[in-house]
Amino acid sequence: GQQLNQSPQSMFIQEGEDVSMNCTSSSIFNTWLWYKQDPGEGPVLLIALYKAGELTSNGRLTAQFGITRKDSFLNISASIPSDVGIYFCAGQDPFGNEKLTFGTGTRLTIIP
């Protein structure tokens, strides 16, 4: 099945550093979502974006909906240990079952 291209695949950073990751698609989406998944858990929604060009923040997290509607970006500022996990982007179908198409994930590790 289709998966969105997400990069980088993994990141190793020190506590306090900023993090950037992005997601690209060959298809247009009207809604972009960013999720975080911890081991043994389901994905938890971080940020939802509904409009091309939209920039939305949730605490230290900021995400943008690309102008082409085929990409999105997530930034995390001043990383802390609890930011460790896997981050997924997801594009949502605008009609019908509104299913989610997920990216391949970015694994974030914080080096002591």
Place this chain on the structure above:
Amino acid sequence: ETGVTQSPTHLIKTRGQQVTLRCSSQSGHNTVSWYQQALGQGPQFIFQYYREEENGRGNFPPRFSGLQFPNYSSELNVNALELDDSALYLCASSLYGGPRHGYTFGSGTRLTVV
């Protein structure tokens, strides 16, 4: 408000067997979607159930089937299990026609096929 609960949490089956996974939707939600997450991958949409009927299906063979009950809970059935069916199976509930971000995921069932 209760979240999405899935059972069992872990399961080991033999190739060729059949399996049933269960999901209770979040209070106030009437739609259930199932996703398969292979190791190291993002979740992939299997199908969605609304009003006890299938409401869209991903690229999965017919041996993946489901049910939704009047209380909005759901089952995922997989027949003739294959080794590649080993994955985390996630259930997500939502309110049909509700907020577009309104999916709530359960913690999943880890299925291992040997």
